[in-house]
Amino acid sequence: MDPSCARHHLSRRSTLTAAAGLATGALLDLAGAPRAAAAPAQGPVLAADFTNPVIWQDFADIDIIRVGDTFYASASTMHYSPGAPVLRSYNLVNWEIAGHSVPALDFGAKYDLNGARGYVRGIWASSLAYRPSNGTFYWLGQIDFARTYIYTATAVEGPWNRLTTIGTPYYDAGLLVDSDDTLYVAYGNTTISVAQLSPDGRNQVRTQQVFTTPPSVGTLEGARFYKINGRYYIFLTRPANGQYILKSSGGPFGPYTMRQVLLDLRGPVPGGGVPHQGGLVQTRSGAWYYMAFVDAYPGGRMPVLAPVTWTSDGWPVVQLVNGAWGTSYPRPVVPPPPRQVTPMTGVDTFDGTALKPRWEWNHNPDNTKWSVGNGLTLHTATVTNDLYWARNTLTHRIQGPTSTATIQLDHSAMRDGDRAGLALLRDSSAWIGVKRDGGTTRLVMVNGLAMDGNWNTTHTGTEVASATVPGGRIWLRASADIRPGSARPGTFSYSTDGTTFTRLGPAFSMGNDWRFFMGYRFALFNHATQALGGAVRVLRFDLSTP
Known part of the structure; x- marks a missing residue:
């Protein structure tokens, strides 16, 4: 999400047609490792269709995870404080704001309106992850191209505390907790790199460039990092009209091959842009979804949701409706929620x-x-x-x-x-x-x-x-x-x-x-x-x- 990126793509509108792929049923455990397919929870919620956008409020650069039967998402907030809100849902459709990962923007006087201002700085695309080994949520993001900050909490409501700062600014980063509990970060703009962190998450052990975007594609950024069915994936956006994915069967440092997920796809918000960025998430019963955002100014960037299937050789396919991201889809099949979420109005x-x-x-x-x-x-x-x-x-x-x-x-x-x-x-x-x-x-x-x-x-x-x-x-x-x-x-x-x-x-x-x-x-x-x-x-x- 670089302000210098070629956002002129926002005005491009056309329809991407793609055949739906054959779902593989690949499943993730909480650390991102493959696991056997789980039986659906008792008493799943069966409901009518949902309508996009699932949240008609400004939550951009979404990272989305599931912990147990609860879904969490993080978003950009720039110069607003506290930063990096954490949203919570039990069905991927109805969301509430549960807390903020960054309690204060203590990154310099400009964030206090003290002699300078931090407009369009601060919390950009960042990452939210959960580490089962210590029952802890991690937020990771770079500030002002200078350094990376990591905050942790055992509950998304907080308290969130700063764990460390790392000298490498992990631009538009995606944090992966691997199946062996190792922490990896995918990051970069056009040149994509992967870093390995120390076991305590406080330091960088290694970093390596793993991919260079072909000139024919242009800019790729907004990394999200996954391990699915034994393969490593880096999910990347082409701002503001495309989504691509890198796949490696050789480990987190590659080599990676690239495939286009969507380009110039008609979105579900009339007058709005192409759904892009965001992340992939899986329900407990094995269904996959992609939560992206749509540029829809003056309101901002609105989250939209679509189901995803997988080809037999392990590539994600967004399920389209009449050649477009659907205005509505069947609601995800999930267990009954423990309570109703708090309305945003x-x-x-x-x-x-x-x-x-x-x-x-x-x-x-x-x-x-x-x-x-x-x-x-x-x-x-x-x-x-x-x-x-x-x-x-x-x-x-x-x-x-x-x-x-x-x-x-x-x-x-x-x-x-x-x-x-x-x-x-x-x-x-x-x-x-x-x-x-x-x-x-x-x-x-x-x-x-x-x-x-x-x-x-x-x-x-x-x-x-x-x-x-x-x-x-x-x-x-x-x-x-x-x-x-x-x-x-x-x-x-x-x-x-x-x-x-x-x-x-x-x-x-x-x-x-x-x-x-x-x-x-x-x-x-x-x-x-x-x-x-x-x-x-x-x-x-x-x-x-x-």
């Missing part, structure tokens, strides 16, 4: 002592300037007139295809110069909120916030509408249509009673350039333009769909 009143894992900050927060319990209190943490420099902006993914975020805001403790509200946040942004100046409080809609291609601010926004604000509480609402297309509108409204809402300002057309990578988010913010000391309280956040 709905109400949050910020109870308890910690934020729920659905939330991520824009860069690392100043933890002395916020609290939860009886609502979310945001003290001003930065004096700036630029929202992109403001610390403690709290973000939430937008639910597609359309959704609405509503907050109840207590602004009675704001001070002169403070700005607080609800934004549609990306490299071009807009917001509705409260301005307090000269002892007067006004409700405003601001648009035109913008960054350039180096993620420097070019415009801090223009106030385009305003209204009076009675009392100390107000409801703010942002609605977003993130379907890929020409309009992509975001609209803002407010209410003084929580029931009747009044539109404020014109529709905001959300940008759909891929280069920021992350999609639009709803964002809660409070920053000062004169002096610190003010605060607001968000009593309630409600994400709803039509």
Whole structure:
């Protein structure tokens, strides 16, 4: 997932036709080793078809594994903190956010918005694995092309702790726990290498180039590393329109042969791109699936799922519907779930002592300037007139295809110069909120916030509408249509009673350039333009769909 990669392939659309291969029934144990076929669990869940995308929220560069009857996936988060969310599912279709593998982006001051900014840096394509020998989850990823970090936890909810740093930056890495418990990493862009780690996972023992991508293919990256039926596989993406796989029968260091899995395959999101990247996973009963993502801006990159079979000579084949990645497929046959997963939409009143894992900050927060319990209190943490420099902006993914975020805001403790509200946040942004100046409080809609291609601010926004604000509480609402297309509108409204809402300002057309990578988010913010000391309280956040 290199920003310099030729993402112009995104615009290419055609249909790949391929005959379905003969499934081999090759099975993996938890360490990635082959095992005998298991009998289906008692009482499998038989249900109707599922519909793609399986998650209509921005989760890109997916790595996916199964531990027992539970599936886990990790995703990129760039400059958002905490980073590398871990998603959990019992059926590959319904997912929840369980935690984050990287508790804070403590990789330099720019991730604190301290003298520099980390936009479009941080957590890129990384890897999630489980090691049965010590019952531990591993997250591995490189930061800033400088070094690789490994975090571990015995439960995905955490606590996650940094195990080590390794001097080699394993770009777009895939971590394999081999059947003999050896740890290997496949990584690279166009030139693909494999590293072996020490038994404790703290050091590199060996690294070796194993493959050079033919010029006719172009760029390959986004490695995922598997051992299936005694063979080693490195699953690679051609951004942003293809998927290839390398196979070795001679061991993890090759030699490898290459085969195309898909190219210019029509995807299941209207107006979206080609499904690619992501990873392979197997159910306990032996069925294989490929979870990829589709570029679908302005919302981001949306996970999609398709079944996979295997040819008699050990190559994966994505099962197509009318020559395309299916809009729907039969649901995976899995055991009954132990419980229902936590919805990614709905109400949050910020109870308890910690934020729920659905939330991520824009860069690392100043933890002395916020609290939860009886609502979310945001003290001003930065004096700036630029929202992109403001610390403690709290973000939430937008639910597609359309959704609405509503907050109840207590602004009675704001001070002169403070700005607080609800934004549609990306490299071009807009917001509705409260301005307090000269002892007067006004409700405003601001648009035109913008960054350039180096993620420097070019415009801090223009106030385009305003209204009076009675009392100390107000409801703010942002609605977003993130379907890929020409309009992509975001609209803002407010209410003084929580029931009747009044539109404020014109529709905001959300940008759909891929280069920021992350999609639009709803964002809660409070920053000062004169002096610190003010605060607001968000009593309630409600994400709803039509």
